Amino acid sequence: MTTNYVKNACFPKEAPSEIRAPEEILESSSEASSNLPFIDASAYVSKIAPIPNGKRFSMARLFENPKIVALDFKDAKNMAETMNRMSHYVEQNGKRKVPTFKEAQSGEGHDLRISDIAHFYNACQNEGTILTQGERELLDHLLEAGLIHIQEDEYITPTSAALIGMSRSLDMFYKRKENFIHEYSHALYFVDPMFRSKVSKVFASFPPEVQSFLRGAILASGYYGSNDQWLIETETQAHSMTGPNSLDGFTNLILSAEKKCEAKKDLTQKCIDFRSYTGNIRILLKEIHEKYVEISKPHIPLLSHSSSTKSEEQTEDKNGNSNDTLKTLREINVEKFKNLKINTWQESLKKLEQEIELSHRYTQTDRPNPRKQLDQLQEEFDKRHGINFCRTE
Numbered sequence: 001m002t003t004n005y006v007k008n009a010c011f012p013k014e015a016p017s018e019i020r021a022p023e024e025i026l027e028s029s030s031e032a033s034s035n036l037p038f039i040d041a042s043a044y045v046s047k048i049a050p051i052p053n054g055k056r057f058s059m060a061r062l063f064e065n066p067k068i069v070a071l072d073f074k075d076a077k078n079m080a081e082t083m084n085r086m087s088h089y090v091e092q093n094g095k096r097k098v099p100t101f102k103e104a105q106s107g108e109g110h111d112l113r114i115s116d117i118a119h120f121y122n123a124c125q126n127e128g129t130i131l132t133q134g135e136r137e138l139l140d141h142l143l144e145a146g147l148i149h150i151q152e153d154e155y156i157t158p159t160s161a162a163l164i165g166m167s168r169s170l171d172m173f174y175k176r177k178e179n180f181i182h183e184y185s186h187a188l189y190f191v192d193p194m195f196r197s198k199v200s201k202v203f204a205s206f207p208p209e210v211q212s213f214l215r216g217a218i219l220a221s222g223y224y225g226s227n228d229q230w231l232i233e234t235e236t237q238a239h240s241m242t243g244p245n246s247l248d249g250f251t252n253l254i255l256s257a258e259k260k261c262e263a264k265k266d267l268t269q270k271c272i273d274f275r276s277y278t279g280n281i282r283i284l285l286k287e288i289h290e291k292y293v294e295i296s297k298p299h300i301p302l303l304s305h306s307s308s309t310k311s312e313e314q315t316e317d318k319n320g321n322s323n324d325t326l327k328t329l330r331e332i333n334v335e336k337f338k339n340l341k342i343n344t345w346q347e348s349l350k351k352l353e354q355e356i357e358l359s360h361r362y363t364q365t366d367r368p369n370p371r372k373q374l375d376q377l378q379e380e381f382d383k384r385h386g387i388n389f390c391r392t393e
Contacts, residue, residue, distance in 0.1 A: 082134030111186035216274030220257035244285035
C-alpha cells in the first residue's frame with residue numbers, strides 16, 4: 001500500500017478506502033485484518049517466517065492470542081528506527097512529549113498497546129514531528145490491517161490489541177525465547193483482563209516496603225520514567241520471569257538502580273524507596289519469581305520450557321548461570337511447523353540445532369556471576385542499615 005504524507009506532518013492525506021473498523025479485532029472473519037497471517041509462538045521465536053524483500057519486518061497475529069501482533073525485525077537498527085521513539089514516549093515520557101531519536105533508548109524488544117501507538121502518532125501530528133521511515137512503514141501496516149484507522153483527523157483503534165517486536169540481531173534461540181516471554185507478558189497484561197487482574201493481585205499482596213522497593217528499583221534503574229501503576233505492575237511481573245539467578249530481568253534492574261543512585265548520590269524518592277529495603281534481596285526475588293511464574297504458566301507460551309522455571313534438580317555452571325537451555329526440538333513443538341515446505345522445514349530445524357548449541361555455549365562463558373553480584377549488593381544495603389549479622393538462606 002502506498003500512502004501519501006503531508007510534508008512535515010504525520011497524517012496521510014486520506015485513509016485507504018478499504019480500511020474498516022472490525023467488530024472484534026483480529027478475528028479470522030474480519031476483512032480489515034484478513035491480510036495478517038497467523039504465526040505460532042515457537043515459529044516466531046525461531047525466526048521461521050520470512051521477512052519480505054525490501055521490508056524492515058514481518059507482521060503476524062500470534063496463534064496463541066490473536067489480539068497480540070508480533071513484529072520480527074531483520075535487525076536491531078530497523079527495530080530502533082521503528083519503535084524506539086514510541087516506546088520511550090509511553091514508558092519514559094508518560095505520553096507527554098515525543099522524544100527525539102537520540103533521546104529514545106534502545107532495547108532488545110518492545111511492547112505497546114495499539115491505542116498507545118495511535119496516541120504517539122497523534123502526538124507527532126500535534127507537535128509537528130516528522131516520522132522516521134520505520135514509523136511510517138509501521139503506520140501503513142497498522143492502517144492496512146485495520147488495527148488503526150482515521151476518524152475526524154485523529155488516529156484511533158477500535159478495541160484492545162497489543163504489539164510486540166523483536167529483532168533478528170538477537171540471534172540465539174535461548175535469548176529470543178526469554179525476550180519473547182518478557183514482551184508477551186506485557187502484551188497479555190494489556191489485552192487480557194483476567195491475566196491483568198492476577199498480576200495486580202500479586203503485586204497488591206506484597207507488603208508496603210516490598211512494593212516501595214520494587215517501584216523504586218524500576219524507576220531508579222533509568223529504563224522507565226513513568227510512575228503509573230500499570231507500568232510498575234507489568235514490569236515487575238515481566239522482569240521476574242527469569243528469576244534471581246539470571247543477570248537479565250529484575251536482577252539487572254536492581255544492579256542498574258544501585259549504580260545510578262550511587263553515581264549521582266541521588267536522594268530522590270525513587271532511590272530512597274529502593275534503598276530502604278532491609279530484607280534479603282535474593283530471597284525476595286526468588287519468592288516474587290515463584291509467585292509470578294505460578295500465575296503466568298497457564299497463559300504464556302514457551303514458559304513451561306523456560307529457564308525461568310528451573311527445578312531444584314537443574315544445575316548452574318561455575319559462574320552461577322543456569323544450564324537449562326533448550327535441549328531437544330520437541331520442546332519447541334515442531335509439529336506446528338508441518339505446514340512449511342519440507343526443504344524449508346529441514347533447513348529451519350538444522351539452523352535451530354545450531355542455535356541451541358550456541359545457546360548452551362553462551363551459558364558456559366565467563367559471564368558475571370549474578371549470585372556474587374547480588375551478595376555484594378546485599379552487603380552494601382546491610383552497611384547502610386547497620387546490619388552486621390551473617391545472612392543465611
